[in-house]
Amino acid sequence: MMKLWRKRKSNAEASTPSIVVDGARKAIGGRAKNRVVMTMAVFFGIYATIAGRLVYLGLQDPEASSGPVARITASRPDIIDRNGEVLATDIKTASLFAEPRRIIDADEVIEKLQTVLPDIEVEQTYRKLKSGTGFVWLQRQLTPRQQADIMQLGIPGIGFRTEKRRFYPGGSTAAHILGLTNIDNQGIAGMEKYIDDQGLADLRASGLVEADNLKPVKLSIDNRVQHIVHDEITRALEKYQAIAAGAVVLNAKTGEVLAMASVPDFDPNNPYNALDKDRLNRMSAGVYEMGSTIKxxxxxxxxxxxxxxxDSTFDARRPITIGRQTIRDFHGKGRVLTVPEVFIYSSNIGSAREADVVGIEGHREFLKRIGLLDRLQTELPEVARPTEPKVWKKVHSITIAFGHGMSTTPLQTAVGAAALMNGGRLMNPTFLPRTEEEAIARSTQVVSPQTSADMRYLYRLNAEKGSGKRAEVPGYRVGGKTGTAEKVVNGRYAPGVRFNAFLAAFPMDDPQYIVLSIVDEPKPEKPGLGATSGLNAAPVVANIIRRSASFLGVKPDFGHENEAKLVSYQ
Known part of the structure; x- marks a missing residue:
């Protein structure tokens, strides 16, 4: 029995370690399996997250993911002249942005960018880079060279967005007509602003505007004539050492503006000085006493x-004194003058007596009827309001008769003259194409056809025998009226400080076009010469007509003889 018990005991002791080892192995194997499962789960979760993110990003707009919402609404229609030549168009440009959250060393970024953009605002840029936001603009509208140079710097956390900006192939040639757009390609001046105000801005805001569905906007401007006008007034500015010059070419039959320019001006491609006060569009946004053109x-x-x-006559033998004012003639004849003589000799006394015949109320009513006292209605936003006396008295009527005491815009003066030349119809000027039928339908008869015929006769007579001789262009039958006005300085008229103008029409047998030039504060071309409008503003008109008449479709007629004859009272 004792042996048997010992044998069983030894067998039990021998089997115990085997059971313990086997259990330990099973436990260790279970834990390892759990770890493998957990590891696989973690990796599966990671890859699932990555896959989900990739799917999400794949469904997003790649343009939108790199910055603000894509600017499909920034497109603008081309602006073209009446012959289809492009005056303004959209071009693609790169703009630099940064993602501040990815910027490690803002100072290093700025230091590198300064090698390409030396004018970058350091403090403002530093604040942007340290803002911790997801997106900030650093520089808009870079040149291709600047973009390439920045890309070579290899700066992490910065990138480029393709935007649209406005490009004007003619530079400053038609700057005051075309106007400007801002950094977001929105019209802020000139015809650019007019286009936005006609509904483009609302369509862009609603995202309904794309480059492919925008038709060009055609203007009435002839770019060839526009170039000539800009060139001639630029030359006049230098030649006569003036502070400003300008001119406009207007279709007398339709009211279309074919060309208009004012210098000094600006380059709309780089408009850093566009808001300088001396770069005002003097033709439509400046008001002046227009001198004898008002006669x-x-x-x-x-x-x-x-x-x-x-055939009427007026006594111009002696000056007119009214109150403290004494009205004299610049080159008085000291005798009775006929109406044609009053006009070609530019008699202040004769003009004052003409106004006196009509009376104060009739005088103001006529100027209002012909559009010289109200703000001009046209597409161009930059239009000034004329000035006149608050209460008209006789002295006001007399001085306004020869161009002092009332101020209006040069463009407005040209528009009024068109009515005197085209049979008596006043029509608002337009910078968009307009047919003669459309113009007549929108016009108002302001003077009789007979009055218009008489004024055509007087205009031609003045170019042949009066102060407008230097505006003559052989073959084109030019007529016109000079205007030399003393400017007000410190509340008083300053002798020798002049605002000159010449108002012309051609061809005078059937005037098709009005040409008005201005020269502000001209100096004598040579020592000993004068500086009146017949010596500077009139030649500017002659040069414009000589160079542009063929483009305007006016053929020269060297065999035409004018029947204008001077009527003299003895």
Whole structure:
């Protein structure tokens, strides 16, 4: 029994280690399996997250993911002239942005960028880079060279967005007509602003504008004539050492503006000085006493009243004194003058007596009827309001008769003159194409056809025998009126400080175009010469007509003889 018990005991002791080892192995194997499962789960989760993110990103707009919402609304229509030549268009440009969250060393980034963009604002850029936001603009509208140079720097956390900007192939040639767009390609001046105001801005805001569905906007401008006008007034500015010059070419039959420019101006491709006060569009946004060009309207008013004819006479032997004002002639004849003589000799006394025949109320009514006292209605936003006396008295009527005491815009003066030349119809000027039928339908008869015929006769006579001789262009039958006005300095008229203008029409047998030039504060071309409008503003008009008439479709007629004859009272 004892042996048997010992044997069983030894067998039990021998089997115990085997059971313990086997259990330990099973436990260790279970834990290892759990770890493998957990590891696989973790990796599966990671890859699932990555896959999900990739799917999400794949469904996103790649343009939108690199910055602000894609600017499909920034497209603008091309602007073209009447012949289809491009005046303004959109071009693609790169803009530099940064993702501040990815910027490690802002100082290093700025230091590198300064090698390409030396004018970058350091403090402002530093604040942007340290803002911790997801997106900030650093520089808009880079040149291709700047973009390439920055890319070579290899700076992490910065990138480029393709945007659209406006490009003007003619530079400053038509700057005051075309206007400007801002950094977001929105119109802020000129015809660019007009286009936005016609609904483009609303369409862009709603995302309905794309480059492919925008038709070009055609203007009435002839770019060839525009170039000539800009060139001639730029030369005049230098030649006569003036502070400003300008000109406009207007279709007398339709009211279309074919060309208009004012210098000094600006380059809309780089408009850093566009808001300087001396770069004002003087043709439509500046008001001036237009001097003797206003005598055109004084004489037309007298003729249209029915109280005066071309055979009427006015006593210009002595100055007119009214209150503290004494009205004299610049080159007085000291005798009685006929209406044609009053006009070609530019008699202040004769013009004052013409206004006196009509009366104060009739005088103001006529100027308002012909559009010189109200703000001009046209597409261009930059239009000034004329000025006049708050209460008209006789002294005001007399001085306004020869161009002092009332201010209006040069463009407005040209528009009024068109009515005197085209048979008596006043039509608002337009920078968009317009047919003659459309113009007539929108026009107002302001003077009689007979008055218009008389004024055509007087205009041609003045170019042949009066102060407008230097505006003559052989073959084109030019007519016109000079205007030399003393400017007000410190509340008083300053002798020798002049605002000159010449108002012309051609061809005078059937005027198709009005040309008005201005020269502000001209100096004598040579020592000993004068600086009146016949010596500077008139030649500018002659040069414009000589160079542009063929483009305007006016053929020269060297065999045409004018029947204008001077009527003299003895």
């Amino acid at each position: 055109s309207f004084t004489t037309a008013m007298a003729l249209d009243s029915g109280k005066v004819t071309l």
